[in-house]
Amino acid sequence: MDTPVRIEVRDLRLAYGTREALHGLSFDVHAQEILGIIGPAQAGKTSLLRCLNRTIDFTADARMTGSVKVDGADVRQVKDVFALRRKIGMVAPLPVGLPLSIYDNVAFAPRCAGVQRRDELEALVEHCLRQAALWDEVKDRLHTLGTRLSGGQQQRLTIARALSHQPEILCLDEFSIAIDPVTTMRIEEVLKELRRTVTILLVTNLTQQARRLADRTLFLWKGELVELDRTEVIFSEHPRERRTYEYVNGMVG
Amino acid sequence: MTDVPFQEPTSEVSGLEAGRPGSSPGGAAGGGRRFVRTAFVRRKERFEAWARGVFLAMAAAMIVPLVAIVGHLTYEAWPSLELEFILDVPRRGMTEGGIWPAFVGTLYLVGLSLAVAAPIGVLAAVYLNEYARDNWFNRVIQLAVINLAGVPSIVHALFGLGAFVYAARFGYSILSASLTLAIMTLPVIIASTREALAAVPRAFREACWNVGATRWQTIRSIVLPNSISGILTGVILQVSRAAGETAPIMFTGAVFYKAIARGDLFAYRLDEQCMALSMHLYTVTTQVPNVRESVPYATAVVLLASVLLVNATAIGLRLWLRNRKRW
């Protein structure tokens, strides 16, 4: 890869209490790529993402060792963890509309970061809602409650919120489980567009989604990195590991 | 479950339909299942109706004591019930007249004690629920709160006497009595506030943290606005407790009799002793001979009515705030 390294993970281990969930992962994520992360339930995909933006701190018994560097800075040493979290957009698998208006849902993060000018906020809100393919549906009722939207709309609201602090890295954790296929495709187009400026980590249970979008794909299995390679290789007839082949073809037993 | 392979949705659906182990014949293909009211179903329905009746009866039985108390008191108190009874001072050695000094005293005591206990209690609860990690220090705090809630009021009274009247040199005064009441109500306010905070789903907090909000930003914009109705209700319900207690104030700052002007709202200074409704009720019932019969009952009615009025406000406030509930 010729593009610079954005995220550098070395021997990352994560234990919940005494049970280890990630057993020493090492990999790099480059600028301007979409990294697909696939793996069966409980593989540790969500845990991995939560280490990146250090929301793992909120799980009392989680202990993280090894190093995760974002743009060269070890996440466990950063002084301003809130700036780190703003640098990394995070879309959680379950749609969560905050109990605020749609507008305030999107304006929340910029406001927390100190943006106050009305016109600036308005432009940002519209931009993010457009990117999340939600603008047309809500533009006439921006001041109604975000929690009253449908599940899929709330999920897109979550995406808009994750984009609202203009992240340089975007982590999507099964973002499409509540969204219909047509809208999913529209968002996927946006992601391809975003790739030019944003590094994207795409956790997905739909292996075909990784195949469509990801430049490289990482296969995680029971907290272990099994294989990381260009997506064509992972989905080819001959990935390096047999387990990879079996998983993407739905045969791991 | 860890070993179950991932399947594309299509194959999973078809897998389900292909072989449903143990399912009886006559499913969707056989024109639908027929619903037969077997003996089991009938028994179930009968039991359901019966259970519902019992629960309803128990709940409805709660109306009886309330109506009985209010009815009895009002009946006995009737001859004295007029506005003048509240506004006037006790006369003829407390055998007649009104209860103004006690009424104002209770206002002072309850108001001051809540002014102290509510902010401390709410802030402490926010810390315990939103910031505290699970370590020995915070466990000690929680243990303290729980045990404080279990201390009998007469013990609080004794503590207030030692701590505020003597050690802090506040003397027998409204200040000492209010602080004693505050300590008594604090743990309950903390507990009810924590409950209100915990009712806000954690997913909201996580969504805020994910976009780089600090804990305080999360609390201010999401947690507090959505728990304020529960918090306020919890605090207001402590009014009745503070207003009704006798022992803590008797030891620390309430007196049998104090002469103040009729209808004077600013009669007391904080370093003075005062009369109080609960104590006055005790006095006119047991300590003063030849009291006009309706006076104790009327005192009780005023105490009860004030408390019910405050509680009704709490309920109204709660309903109003809940209508604005946002998820």
Ligand SMILES: Nc1ncnc2c1ncn2[C@@H]1O[C@H](COP(=O)(O)OP(=O)(O)OP(=O)(O)O)[C@@H](O)[C@H]1O
């Ligand atoms: N808060 C937690 N406390 C304790 N254990 C946890 C916690 N969160 C996750 N785990 C454990 O860590 C392991 C990895 O979980 P994780 O949620 O990262 O998996 P995942 O790959 O995201 O799975 P899925 O595809 O189902 O979302 C699991 O064994 C899980 O039980």
Ligand SMILES: [Mg+2]
């Ligand atoms: Mg997950």
